[in-house]
Amino acid sequence: MIxxxxxxxxxxxxxxxxxxxxxxxxLHTRNFCICGLVIALTLLLEMIRFPIPTGASISLCSPVPxxxxxxxxxxxxxxLSGWACGILAVIFVPGWQPVHWGQxxxxxxxxxxxxxxxGIFGSGSRWKILCGLSLASVLKILGHLLSGVLFFxxxxxxxxxxxxxxxxxxxxxNVPLCILSxxxxxxxxxxxxxxxxxxxxxx
Numbered sequence: 751m752i753x754x755x756x757x758x759x760x761x762x763x764x765x766x767x768x769x770x771x772x773x774x775x776x777l778h779t780r781n782f783c784i785c786g787l788v789i790a791l792t793l794l795l796e797m798i799r800f801p802i803p804t805g806a807s808i809s810l811c812s813p814v815p816x817x818x819x820x821x822x823x824x825x826x827x828x829x830l831s832g833w834a835c836g837i838l839a840v841i842f843v844p845g846w847q848p849v850h851w852g853q854x855x856x857x858x859x860x861x862x863x864x865x866x867x868x869g870i871f872g873s874g875s876r877w878k879i880l881c882g883l884s885l886a887s888v889l890k891i892l893g894h895l896l897s898g899v900l901f902f903x904x905x906x907x908x909x910x911x912x913x914x915x916x917x918x919x920x921x922x923x924n925v926p927l928c929i930l931s932x933x934x935x936x937x938x939x940x941x942x943x944x945x946x947x948x949x950x951x952x953x
Contacts, residue, residue: 753896753899753900753912753913754900756896757856757896757899757900760892760893760896761855761856761860764860764864764889764893768829768863768864768866771825771826771829771870772826772829772830774826775824775826775827775830781824781827784819784823784827785819785827785830785831785834788815788816788818788819788828788831789831789834789835789838791815792812792813792815792816792831792835792862793812793835793838793839793842793843795809795810795811795812795814795815796809796812796835796839796843796846797809797842797843797844798810802922802923803922804918804919804922804923805919806919806920806922806923807923808923808926808927808930809927811927811930811931811934812927812931813865813886813887813890813927813928813931814931814934814935816828816831816832816835816862816865816866816868817865817868817869817883817886817931817932817935818935818938818943819831819866819869820865820866820867820868820869820870820882820886821868821869821873821879821882821935821940821944822869822873822940822943822944822947823947824869825866825867825868825869825870825882826866827866828863828865828866828868828869829863829864829866829867830863830866831862831863831866832862832863832864832865832866833859833862833863835862835863836854836858836859836860836861836862836863837858837859839858839862840854840858846858848901849901849902850900850901852900852901853897853900853901856893856896856897856900856901857893857894857896857897857901860889860890860893861890861893861894861897864886864889864890864893865886865890866886867882867885867886867889868882868883868885868886868935869882870882870885871885873940873944876936879935879936879940880932880936883928883932883935883936884932886928887924887928887929887932890924890928891920891921891924891925891928894916894920894923894924895916895917895920895921896916897916898912898915898916898919898920899912899913899916902915902916902919903915903916
């Protein structure tokens with residue numbers, strides 16, 4: 751019961767914050783094209799996975815395209831693209847088919863769209879980018895964690911319980927993924943990329 755209440759509160763707060771951030775977002779042809787490319791690349795990278803001993807698997811830095819969209823262009827577009835990824839992953843990504851309808855709202859529609867929060871603090875400094883990446887990563891891990899507790903407790907290892915199993919499974923999978931993806935982002939010449947995008951918009 752407590753797990754259900756915690757999950758409901760988390761989901762409601764997340765959607766409320768995401769919808770609030772959507773104010774003023776502009777959708778035109780250029781944005782649709784960019785979002786389409788980001789969605790396709792995200793899903794492709796999500797399909798390339800490497801198994802780890804806990805039984806989980808780590809994707810090939812699938813958060814990177816949404817991180818870049820959030821930081822370089824508009825984090826609101828990244829949130830919208832994340833929602834689209836959550837829907838399309840059910841169709842195209844093996845293993846992303848929900849075992850319960852509630853999982854779709856707790857995990858699928860949260861764990862991609864939350865990556866858009868990587869750009870919520872702006873991109874004026876590495877510190878702001880790092881804060882955004884950290885927030886997005888924590889939200890992603892929480893979404894997977896709560897989904898594991900509610901919908902996959904039957905898979906828990908003997909003596910571990912739902913929380914222990916979900917923590918071990920999802921931390922082993924998502925912490926390395928988020929750290930590696932964040933390292934890729936911070937290693938890129940973000941300022942030069944942002945300036946190049948700005949020049950392209952001015953043409």
